[in-house]
Amino acid sequence: MAPANAVLAAIVHIGAVIGALEKNETALVVIPGLDEAWLVWVDANGVKTVASAPLGYTPIFESVQKVLGLKFRAAAGKLFSNDTYDFSEASAKICDQLVPALKTALEGRPAVSIYLAGFASSQAWLGAGLASALGLKLFSPSGSSVATRLGLDTGDVDVPFSAVGLLHVAAASSSSSPWVQPSLDTLIAQAIAKPKSAIPFVAPKAGVSSGKPAVEPAVTPAEAPVHATTSLIKPAAAVPVIKPVTAPKPAPKPVLKPTPKAIPTAVVAVTVEEDAAPAATPATKRSKGPLLIAAGVGVVVAIVGMGLYFRSPKPGQLKVTPAPVETTAQAPAIVAPTQVPSPIPTPVPAPIAAPVPVLIVSDDLLASDGRKYGNKTYHFEVSEKGFIQSLSTARDEILVESIGGISLQGSYVGTDGRRKWFNVGGVDDADYVATVRKSVREGNTVFDVVVQHPRFSVEQTYICLPDALKVTANFKALNLRDPRGAIAAVHSVRLAPVALNPSLRMRATDNVFSYSLKQTPLRVQFETNAWAKDGAGGMQSVIAGENGVVFHFTENTDAARNTLNYEIQLGSGAN
Numbered sequence: 001m002a003p004a005n006a007v008l009a010a011i012v013h014i015g016a017v018i019g020a021l022e023k024n025e026t027a028l029v030v031i032p033g034l035d036e037a038w039l040v041w042v043d044a045n046g047v048k049t050v051a052s053a054p055l056g057y058t059p060i061f062e063s064v065q066k067v068l069g070l071k072f073r074a075a076a077g078k079l080f081s082n083d084t085y086d087f088s089e090a091s092a093k094i095c096d097q098l099v100p101a102l103k104t105a106l107e108g109r110p111a112v113s114i115y116l117a118g119f120a121s122s123q124a125w126l127g128a129g130l131a132s133a134l135g136l137k138l139f140s141p142s143g144s145s146v147a148t149r150l151g152l153d154t155g156d157v158d159v160p161f162s163a164v165g166l167l168h169v170a171a172a173s174s175s176s177s178p179w180v181q182p183s184l185d186t187l188i189a190q191a192i193a194k195p196k197s198a199i200p201f202v203a204p205k206a207g208v209s210s211g212k213p214a215v216e217p218a219v220t221p222a223e224a225p226v227h228a229t230t231s232l233i234k235p236a237a238a239v240p241v242i243k244p245v246t247a248p249k250p251a252p253k254p255v256l257k258p259t260p261k262a263i264p265t266a267v268v269a270v271t272v273e274e275d276a277a278p279a280a281t282p283a284t285k286r287s288k289g290p291l292l293i294a295a296g297v298g299v300v301v302a303i304v305g306m307g308l309y310f311r312s313p314k315p316g317q318l319k320v321t322p323a324p325v326e327t328t329a330q331a332p333a334i335v336a337p338t339q340v341p342s343p344i345p346t347p348v349p350a351p352i353a354a355p356v357p358v359l360i361v362s363d364d365l366l367a368s369d370g371r372k373y374g375n376k377t378y379h380f381e382v383s384e385k386g387f388i389q390s391l392s393t394a395r396d397e398i399l400v401e402s403i404g405g406i407s408l409q410g411s412y413v414g415t416d417g418r419r420k421w422f423n424v425g426g427v428d429d430a431d432y433v434a435t436v437r438k439s440v441r442e443g444n445t446v447f448d449v450v451v452q453h454p455r456f457s458v459e460q461t462y463i464c465l466p467d468a469l470k471v472t473a474n475f476k477a478l479n480l481r482d483p484r485g486a487i488a489a490v491h492s493v494r495l496a497p498v499a500l501n502p503s504l505r506m507r508a509t510d511n512v513f514s515y516s517l518k519q520t521p522l523r524v525q526f527e528t529n530a531w532a533k534d535g536a537g538g539m540q541s542v543i544a545g546e547n548g549v550v551f552h553f554t555e556n557t558d559a560a561r562n563t564l565n566y567e568i569q570l571g572s573g574a575n
Helices: 008-020 057-068 073-080 091-106 121-134 143-149 161-172 180-192 289-311
Strands: 027-032 037-043 046-053 113-116 372-374 378-382 388-393 398-413 419-426 433-441 444-453 456-465 468-477 485-495 512-516 521-526 531-533 540-545 548-553 563-570
Touching: 008 027, 008 037, 008 046, 046 091, 057 073, 057 091, 073 398, 073 485, 091 121, 113 121, 378 398, 398 444, 398 456, 398 468, 398 563, 419 485, 456 485, 468 485, 468 548, 548 563
Parallel strands: 027 113, 531 540
Antiparallel strands: 027 037, 037 046, 372 378, 378 388, 388 398, 398 419, 398 485, 433 444, 444 456, 456 468, 468 563, 485 548, 512 521, 521 563, 540 548
16 A cells, blocks of 8 residues: 555544444445545454545546536536435436446455445435445444444434544543543642742832931842742842942942852842932043044034035025225225116926826736636636636635536426426536636736626626635526426536535525535625525525535526625635
């Protein structure tokens, strides 16, 4: 066997089956991946053997595609995940395509029952078909039956199969179990031994005595924090009192008493005393040289500035030019300047500022690709048919298989009284033509998609937000009629089967469907102006299942009923 990564979900499935098995009963657990499936033979004592077989989701989709005559494997995957599609007529043929791989694996390793892990309740037909073709029992125990076998009374509570592990713990434990009392003792000891915090401040000591002021030491020892090692740490000794300086006599040098050495690792709290006199420091004689140099530089700068000021003419004045001096002993005559009126300045028109272009930057990490988008939360690709495919996390964990694909489905009531569904076409048709345009509007990446089909046309917009995706669809019916019955154009949101968490079911309100996927929460919220869950009140129908949401467009002329708005939220915003 080649090494492979195992996920916690596989361990949970295997452990639950082991815990529910009777003695001498062997079950085959099938855990599908993308191409291969892990086959695990288990009994009540644990895992017996492990193998692999080509029974992943890809072979399953290919079998559905072949039996139903579909053109694309993606369409088969969507149909396989459809909660409302009836596979009763095609299930035997689909299982016949998959049985040979399991028969080869079962040679020499028999089993009594088979269990398929990771499938929704609407896909139970696959497990039943494989069990029937292999001559095995379909392993489908209930939590209540396991509780009864373990001697537990659950009353009227319907215990799910996912609680098998908890049932075993409950059956094997009591207040006197070996692990209970030591755990309680440990919790009590931790609560008692909770460390006390060191006191950060200490109250000030007595005031100043009459006469000479007393100077307190700057650092005083405080009570050390209570820890297991505090008995080995000695507090630092106090600094001796320093006499203050008295004017005008020069201050003598302070005489410090020897201080005992403290252990280097000792930690003391700092005492902060408000309104305390500062510690005295001896006076020091400072050199005046730097002050004289600075003063001289300042005077030079001031003289130069004044000279420049008086040599420059004042605004609005003429420069006075002295008259030529005569060669006599008389004092030179000063000619008064002629006052010339200042010209009236001509107003200069203010320059017209050109508009500064605003650069709008999107958070798109794949901006250079016209069909892809990615940020720090999720990424996806828009297919050539105009629908979103493989919406995944930043760690490449697929969450949603497809968004926005249109398929044409009809229904009628058969002779047995059951409703039968049939496909008329849609995204797999050759004449299903889409154009995709990627742009940035208001800082968000936007994909505008226009789809043309002989039976309908639709304009769809995908607006990419940091942790959400807004979808708008404007639908126009051209020909939604068929002799077998009414046709609806189904706009779908298909969750990836590998992302589903079978132990946590979908939660629904009037317009919100919340899913707890393995990687992250996901929520689909739609506007209720013309849409309602299950078509309540005669409105357009919205149907939600464990593996996605579908919106049914019908043929009508009401613009509101032809417009769909919803949002897919991921992560914390989906809670």
